[in-house]
Amino acid sequence: MRKNRFISILALVAGLAVGIVGCATASEKGMTAKQSPKAAEVAQMISDADAARKKAASVKGEWRDTGKFIKNAQKALEASELERAMKLAKKAKAEGELGYAQAVAQKDLKMPAYLKY
Amino acid sequence: MKRKYLVGAAGVLAAVITGAIVAPQAVLAAKGASMVEEGKKIAFDRKKGNCLACHMMGDGASPGNIAPPLLAMKSRYPDKAKLRAQIWDATTANPDSTMPPFGKHNILSASELDKIVEYVWTL
Amino acid sequence: MKKLLAMSMTLMMAVGISSNVVASPEADKAAWDNHYKQRFPGVPADDYINGVYAIDKVGRENWEAIEEFPPYEPFIDAGEEMWNTPFANGKGYKDCFPKGPAIAQNYPHWDKEKGMVMTLALALNNCREANGEKPLKYKKGSINNILSYVAYQSRGNKINVVIPKDDPRAMEAYEDGKKFYYTRRGQLNFSCASCHIQNAGNVLRTEVLGPAKGQISHFPVYRSKWGTVGTLHRRFTGCNKQVRAAPFKAQGKEYRNLEYFLSYQSNGLELNGPGARK
Numbered sequence: 001m002r003k004n005r006f007i008s009i010l011a012l013v014a015g016l017a018v019g020i021v022g023c024a025t026a027s028e029k030g031m032t033a034k035q036s037p038k039a040a041e042v043a044q045m046i047s048d049a050d051a052a053r054k055k056a057a058s059v060k061g062e063w064r065d066t067g068k069f070i071k072n073a074q075k076a077l078e079a080s081e082l083e084r085a086m087k088l089a090k091k092a093k094a095e096g097e098l099g100y101a102q103a104v105a106q107k108d109l110k111m112p113a114y115l116k117y
Numbered sequence: 118m119k120r121k122y123l124v125g126a127a128g129v130l131a132a133v134i135t136g137a138i139v140a141p142q143a144v145l146a147a148k149g150a151s152m153v154e155e156g157k158k159i160a161f162d163r164k165k166g167n168c169l170a171c172h173m174m175g176d177g178a179s180p181g182n183i184a185p186p187l188l189a190m191k192s193r194y195p196d197k198a199k200l201r202a203q204i205w206d207a208t209t210a211n212p213d214s215t216m217p218p219f220g221k222h223n224i225l226s227a228s229e230l231d232k233i234v235e236y237v238w239t240l
Numbered sequence: 241m242k243k244l245l246a247m248s249m250t251l252m253m254a255v256g257i258s259s260n261v262v263a264s265p266e267a268d269k270a271a272w273d274n275h276y277k278q279r280f281p282g283v284p285a286d287d288y289i290n291g292v293y294a295i296d297k298v299g300r301e302n303w304e305a306i307e308e309f310p311p312y313e314p315f316i317d318a319g320e321e322m323w324n325t326p327f328a329n330g331k332g333y334k335d336c337f338p339k340g341p342a343i344a345q346n347y348p349h350w351d352k353e354k355g356m357v358m359t360l361a362l363a364l365n366n367c368r369e370a371n372g373e374k375p376l377k378y379k380k381g382s383i384n385n386i387l388s389y390v391a392y393q394s395r396g397n398k399i400n401v402v403i404p405k406d407d408p409r410a411m412e413a414y415e416d417g418k419k420f421y422y423t424r425r426g427q428l429n430f431s432c433a434s435c436h437i438q439n440a441g442n443v444l445r446t447e448v449l450g451p452a453k454g455q456i457s458h459f460p461v462y463r464s465k466w467g468t469v470g471t472l473h474r475r476f477t478g479c480n481k482q483v484r485a486a487p488f489k490a491q492g493k494e495y496r497n498l499e500y501f502l503s504y505q506s507n508g509l510e511l512n513g514p515g516a517r518k
Contacts, residue, residue, distance in 0.1 A: 060420075060494065062486035063427050091223070095427070098222055102424065109419045112213045112431075114438050117263055117271050163445075170445040183442045208429070215439060217428040224427055 042082050045089040046073050052096025061103030066095040149235065156236030159229050166225065166233055171216065174240060183215060190240045201234045265403050265414060265504055272437070272505050276451050279441055289457040289512045292450030295441050299448060303516065312388055312462040312514040315469045319389025322382065327371045333386070336367035344394035344511050348401060348500050350410035357413050357496040361387060361471060378490035379474035387460045388469055391513030399457060399511060401504040417501025420494060426485030432498075435479075456503045458515030469514060472499060 050070050056062045069092035076085035111117070160166040161177055169177040173186035180186075194200040203210060205220030219225045225233065263271070276288070283294050293300040323341055326332045337343055347360035364386055365375040376383035404410050424431045435444070436452035443449070459472040466474075473490035476498065480487040488494040 057486070060423075060488075061425070064481055064484040064486050065427075067486070094223055098427075102222075102429065106423050109415075109422060111263075111422065112433060112438065114213055115271050115275055115433070117267060167445075179446050181443045181445050183439050183444060213438065215430065215434050217430075222427050222429060 038082055039077065039080070042073075042077050042085045042089065045086060045093070046070060046077065049073065049089045049092035049096060052093045052100070054096075056096045056099035056103065059100060059103040061099040061101075063095050063099045066092050066099070069095070152232050152235040153239055154236075156232035156234070159225065160233050160236055165229065166219065168233075174237070187237060187240050190237050194238070197234060197238060200237060201230065204230060204233060204237070262415070268418065269505050269507065272453055275437060276440070276453055280451070286509065288451060288454030288506070289509050291455055291458065291515070291517070292448055294454070295451065296448040299518070306516050310462075310514075311464075311516055312460075312469050315385050315388040315460075315462070315514065316392045317389075318382070319385035319387070319392075322386045323389055327368070327373050329371050331371050333364070333367055336363075336370070341390050341393040342397060344390050344513065345397035345400060348496065348503055350402070350404050350407065350413065350500075352404070352407050352410075355409055356493070357500045359491065359496055359499055360390065361473070362491050362496070364390075379471055379477065380468070384460045384469040384471060387471065388514045391458075391460060391511065394511045395513070397511050399503060399506045399509050401500065401507055403504065413497045414501055414504065416493075417497035417499070420498045421501055425480065426483035428483040430483040432479065452502065452505065454506050454509055456499070456506055457509050457511055458513040460513065461515040461517050463517045465518060 049066075053062060053066045053070060056066070069088045073085045073088035073092065076082075076088060157175065160168045160174065163170075168174055168187070169180045171181045171183035173180040173182075175187075190200065194203075201220075203216075206218035207214040207216035208218060217224055219233075220227070220230050273285075276283070280295055287294040290300070290303075293303045323333050334340060344360055347363065348357050351358040361378055361383060364383070365378075369375055376386075403414050421432045424434070432452070435449045436455070439449050440451040441449065456472060459475070460469045461475065462469045471490065473495045476495050477487040477490065
């Protein structure tokens with residue numbers, strides 16, 4: 001699952017790179033938003049979001065929907081819906097960071113006061 | 118859902134802008150009323166505030182009993198900012214609180230939170 | 241019981257009231273027992289194996305009606321057939337578990353050789369793989385048949401989870417499970433304890449929250465919501481997801497250690513699986 005996500009991101013980045021090179025060699029078809037500098041920026045945002053998700057997972061703090069947002073962001077990017085992709089990537093990144101902070105803040109077990117020893 | 122709400126918000130905004138020219142006071146009151154109404158909707162929505170899961174509030178059906186009923190809020194929270202802080206992150210006041218940190222964890226957006234505060238303040 | 245209490249008291253005095261105590265498993269269990277006894281003074285200790293129905297009168301009536309025609313029965317039968325059917329190599333579960341099929345009370349346990357918590361589901365799959373069979377999936381599907389059969393045959397046996405003293409890694413696994421239990425997770429920021437200890441007996445929307453003690457006695461469980469029998473780790477998955485936390489892998493280290501900690505707190509209770517739930 002996780003690996004899949006990673007692979008698809010790699011594929012995406014690779015695809016973008018190829019696309020950009022493709023443009024440079026002056027083929028006029030396929031010159032969509034996907035190859036625009038903005039799209040590259042969004043792709044970067046998505047991979048940053050996935051890094052944040054992974055960092056949260058590394059401390060067992062990943063949230064339920066973060067991965068889904070990243071997947072949907074990728075889909076949106078592929079469909080050249082850049083605004084939507086950006087929004088989802090931002091949301092996912094924030095979740096990754098919050099989940100990480102949540103876990104780290106509880107690094108040491110602190111027993112709740114309602115349980116009396 | 119979200120889009121509808123956006124459209125609604127845009128509508129309010131438009132109303133405010135046009136209204137501001139005509140009759141500022143009446144419009145402000147109308148805006149307040151619709152804030153309260155939207156706040157109520159968000160508070161009751163299971164995918165949003167879902168406050169009813171734990172609180173008895175207003176005329177909401179089948180509330181849970183995990184938390185105290187939300188009553189006399191205006192007198193208990195004369196300072197609206199305090200009320201907002203409780204909803205933003207209840208664990209600040211009580212580290213063992215079961216109440217989800219609606220603001221801190223982005224469960225609700227800032228504007229959704231504002232609307233909920235307006236609604237809760239009427240209880 | 242009194243001894244446990246006394247022990248936990250001494251412990252408390254020894255370390256002050258600080259809440260960052262590394263308490264012994266005995267003290268952990270005593271704290272749970274006291275908590276639930278205070279919350280539910282009318283519930284007899286051995287009724288906790290009925291989960292939420294120990295404290296939810298209305299739910300209990302429905303449940304008792306369901307238990308008259310147990311929905312998990314066909315799964316027990318299918319499991320019995322699995323148990324008695326040899327693998328392709330001629331061997332079977334019987335050869336891996338000569339004392340079977342009433343063996344649920346031996347799990348989870350610390351496997352010193354493998355250095356990990358061994359659960360019944362894992363042991364069953366290890367048996368399959370050792371005999372050249374494909375392992376079964378850990379949440380849904382036919383693993384629930386064989387688990388249902390073993391659970392049914394083990395009814396009445398007592399839960400007796402041991403944290404052996406001769407291997408510090410066992411205690412580490414227990415502590416890891418304990419940490420998991422009290423850690424808040426997900427966007428909604430709940431720990432397992434938030435619902436099953438702090439709010440046990442309270443109503444979340446329309447759902448009565450059951451006590452954690454006794455929760456593991458009746459797995460696998462037929463859930464009307466699932467329309468089938470599911471494993472304990474499937475339930476863990478659901479309880480993680482409902483607070484918007486990413487679930488962990490069924491039979492991965494996190495859930496096995498959690499099962500170890502959680503099962504220990506039910507020591508002394510009778511097994512009564514499989515169960516039926518909403």
